[in-house]
Amino acid sequence: MDNNCYDKMINSSEDLLDLLDTLFREPAPFWNQFYTDRNRGLPFFIEFPDENLVSYFHNGFLKEGKVLELGCGNGRNSVFFATQGCTIDAVDISDVAIAWGKELALKNNVTINFICKSVHELALVEDKYDIIYDAGCLHHITPHRRIGYINFIKKSLKPGGYFGLTCFRPGFNDVGGGNCFSDLEVYKMCRLKGGLAYSEKQIRFLFEDQLEVVEFRPMREMIADDGLFGKQFLWTALFKKIAA
Numbered sequence: 001m002d003n004n005c006y007d008k009m010i011n012s013s014e015d016l017l018d019l020l021d022t023l024f025r026e027p028a029p030f031w032n033q034f035y036t037d038r039n040r041g042l043p044f045f046i047e048f049p050d051e052n053l054v055s056y057f058h059n060g061f062l063k064e065g066k067v068l069e070l071g072c073g074n075g076r077n078s079v080f081f082a083t084q085g086c087t088i089d090a091v092d093i094s095d096v097a098i099a100w101g102k103e104l105a106l107k108n109n110v111t112i113n114f115i116c117k118s119v120h121e122l123a124l125v126e127d128k129y130d131i132i133y134d135a136g137c138l139h140h141i142t143p144h145r146r147i148g149y150i151n152f153i154k155k156s157l158k159p160g161g162y163f164g165l166t167c168f169r170p171g172f173n174d175v176g177g178g179n180c181f182s183d184l185e186v187y188k189m190c191r192l193k194g195g196l197a198y199s200e201k202q203i204r205f206l207f208e209d210q211l212e213v214v215e216f217r218p219m220r221e222m223i224a225d226d227g228l229f230g231k232q233f234l235w236t237a238l239f240k241k242i243a244a
Contacts, residue, residue, distance in 0.1 A: 001038075005061075018125030020144045023190040027118070031094035035074070038100070043176065044073060044230055049080035049102055050135055050166060051220050051228040052236035057084055061214055061238060062162055070119050075101025075112060076229065082110035086131070091115045091122065100212025119152070120145055122148040128153050133164040139195040143183040148207075154210045159243040165213055165236070166219060172233030173234075201238060211239035 010016050038045055056062040063087035069078050072090035074097055081088050082105070088156055090112050092098055098116045105112045115122075119137060132153050141149050168178025178197035186192060200216060215238045222230030 003120070017049075017144055017148075017209075020142070023187070024142055024192070028093050028095075030171045031092075031151070034197055035094050037102060040072075043229070046224065046229055047076050047079075048222075048227050048229045049077050050236070051222050051226070051230040052217075052238075053077055053080060053133065053135075053164060054228060055217075056162075056238055062131060065161075066128065067131045067133065068129045068156065070132065070134045070153075071075065071140070072101055072114070073097050075104045075114070076199065077133060077135050078112045079104055079108050079110055081131075081133070082112055083108070084215040087113075089113045089115060091117055091119060093097050093118045100120065122152065124152055124155055127158045128156050128236065129161060130158055131162050131164065132157055135166045136165075138165060139167040139178050139198065140192060143186055150206055154241070155206075157211075157241040159241055161241045162214070163207070163238070163239040163241070165203070166234045167203070168195050169218060169233055170197040170199055173197065175233055176231070177233030200235065203213065203235065207239055211241055213237040214240050 008019070010019060043101045065116065066089045067086045068087060069081070072092045074076050075090055078088045078101065088099060092101070093116070095116045097116045101114055117243060133240040138146070138149065146236050149169045169188060170180045173179050178195035180197050181189070186196070199244070204213065215236070217236055218232055219234040219236045220230045221232045222228045
């Protein structure tokens with residue numbers, strides 16, 4: 001849609017969200033281009049799971065169950081979930097990323113239900129998932145869509161279910177991390193500029209009303225020989241949904 005020719009009258013909250021979307025670039029073409037060249041040397045392009053995710057299983061926080069991964073990328077974490085006996089819905093807006101994920105699942109002989117959609121298009125079914133995992137989706141979500149994203153997670157998790165998150169920490173934008181912009185600055189620029197960095201206080205503020213913190217720490221730095229993904233410019237957090 002031409003951003004200068006938006007003539008739809010706002011008559012609902014969804015109309016307002018749609019209008020605000022037009023201020024920003026279309027996400028699907030960007031992410032398709034992002035995933036097209038697998039040899040770019042980006043740290044996210046390895047095929048190993050997040051070190052924190054592996055630790056959640058090894059430490060007994062997580063066990064097999066129904067999983068939703070938001071922004072699954074090449075499927076590396078979804079593959080790990082599958083090896084732990086989980087049933088996975090893996091969502092990404094990029095069909096190029098989904099194709100890579102299907103290849104990785106085939107290579108590892110696991111079954112994953114890949115869904116090529118925006119996370120904002122997912123149908124809400126309350127108390128559906130034992131685990132929801134986000135390895136880098138939140139920090140690419142615009143503030144006006146963040147509200148729906150958070151509500152979706154809180155409602156989709158079963159009571160006692162877990163939400164795992166990795167996202168950009170402040171102070172690392174010079175080495176691949178995100179930027180510390182206020183919501184107002186985002187709308188003045190009409191850009192996320194590679195992603196938003198969140199402080200620990202901000203993340204807790206977004207989730208702690210219904211989810212209790214199990215673990216919150218910086219991600220551990222890993223190298224290829226470790227067989228795990230880990231970058232210090234990311235937070236890792238594990239929350240548990242408070243039972244009613």
